[in-house]
Amino acid sequence: MNAAVQVDDLTKRFGGTPALRGVNLAVAPGEILGLLGPNGAGKTTLVRILSTLDTADSGTARVYGYDLVRDAHQVRALIGLTGQFAAVDKDLSGLDNLEIIGRLLGLSRRDAKVRAAALLERFDLVEAGRKVAGGYSGGMRRRLDLAASLVGRPTVLYLDEPTTGLDPHSRAALWDTVRQMAYDGTTVLLTTQYMDEAEALADRLVLLDGGRITAEGTTAELCARVRGRTMRIRPVDPADLPTVAATLVAAGLTGGTVVADAGQYQVPVNSDEQVTAVVWAIAACGVALAGIDTGTPSLDEAFLRLTQSEASLVAAGSEVSR
Ligand SMILES: Nc1ncnc2c1ncn2[C@@H]1O[C@H](COP(=O)(O)OP(=O)(O)O)[C@@H](O)[C@H]1O
Ligand SMILES: [Mg+2]
Known part of the structure; x- marks a missing residue:
């Protein structure tokens, strides 16, 4: 079966800093893949490349068979991205923000309005939708950001640390939304620094550390090892x-x-x-x-343990990550 997202041997450096050092990854259609890793692991770099916002130095990546570079246009039509930093205009209302995105994506004025209204309703932002986004709370902004990434009805959704800095209530609400989207058939690539978030949402986990994948398995398998x-x-x-x-x-x-x-x-x-x-x-x-x-174990120990247990499966004497 064709993978929704297929990544082969991707590398990327920023000057002297290697951000990705040969990453291989496949996300199945309809799956929620949790990409777990500490700060600086390379999560955002990978997501930006998979969103065509940046290019890799070597390796290939495909979304439903479309090459990230050669078929960037088709890839963009399939994906949605919710970043840590909202791509939302603070001076516009939530409603205007969503309508403009719809127009940019080629919807008619009327369809853009209908779509924006439906998304505001879904994310409990009907009231707030009339106010400027600059006055939103952190949780509201995240929800608007998520709504914005859904205007184009993406088949594949990238969520880059969607709950970092959110209060527990907003976090739980966002988790529900992500589960609902996956239930509706959206493929989700979720990056997070939180083991509990990965466990709550992901079908499968990949641990990224120092630009390399150091462990992977079902959430139950990895959590059992960590526990x-x-x-x-x-x-x-x-x-x-x-x-x-x-x-x-x-x-x-x-x-x-x-x-x-x-x-x-x-x-x-x-x-x-x-x-x-x-x-x-x-x-x-x-x-x-x-x-x-x-x-x-603390989360740090958990990371260390997963990293080491996987490294020990690799032939001794090979380069140790970090
Ligand atoms: N635009 C950039 N310029 C220079 N270095 C960068 C840039 N973006 C990321 N890096 C470096 O690449 C590594 C991976 O960063 P990043 O992908 O942001 O990790 P994460 O999202 O997992 O925290 C880090 O060492 C970071 O400092
Ligand atoms: Mg990041």
């Missing part, structure tokens, strides 16, 4: 950290990292047996401990 626990082991003397690391690896407890700042070693554990095994191994190696505890 394991982390054990934190603090020796009295930080000089013992390498001994702790070596002891655990020798005991088959892999995937750990030294966190030098905190003077601790962190290792993922997935069962009570593994927790016990860590304690036994440490006790047996004779390192004096200041503390040992078990907790759920």
Whole structure:
């Protein structure tokens, strides 16, 4: 089956900074793909390229078989983009904004009016639609931005961190809208920094870090991997950290990292047996401990863990990202 969005080996640099380092990605028709990654991962760069707003240095990308560069016109007819920064004119009313976009897309005056009214209704902006967009709250502006990206009835919708900075109520409302759109058959590529958002919305997740895809899977698979626990082991003397690391690896407890700042070693554990095994191994190696505890991983640890677990599947000795 043809992918809605197909990305092959895309690279992009800004001067000396590599933003994308060989990204491969496929989004199935009707799917919500979550592109999860920290600040600077390359999410916006990828979305801008897929929207024909920027071009890649190498590699290819297609939307429903149309090449991003050669068939840019057809691609633009299929996509909608909601960015972190609204493409909305602050001096115009919400209604005028949507009507103008409709006119620019080639709708008749009458059709543009009807479409604008329908979208304002859908996004609960009927009242606000008569007022200038500059006075809107953050949540209202996001909704108008989203409405603007839907005027052209896109088949594929890119949402670039749509809820960053939104209050919880607006966030939940936007989630509902995205779910509804996917239910209606729109293909969605959603970028986010939030694990919970990805989990709530996406069918499948791709983790982007340092311009590279470092993990992918269904949301359930990745979240299950992330949800394991982390054990934190603090020796009295930080000089013992390498001994702790070596002891655990020798005991088959892999995937750990030294966190030098905190003077601790962190290792993922997935069962009570593994927790016990860590304690036994440490006790047996004779390192004096200041503390040992078990907790759920922070988002940073989750990223790190996903990145590492995937990297460990790649042949050892290959370049480590970041
Ligand atoms: N216009 C630009 N000029 C120079 N560097 C850029 C530009 N856009 C992005 N970058 C750099 O490319 C990398 C990826 O950025 P970006 O795609 O915005 O990441 P994200 O959206 O995941 O936060 C970062 O290192 C960023 O500083
Ligand atoms: Mg971004």
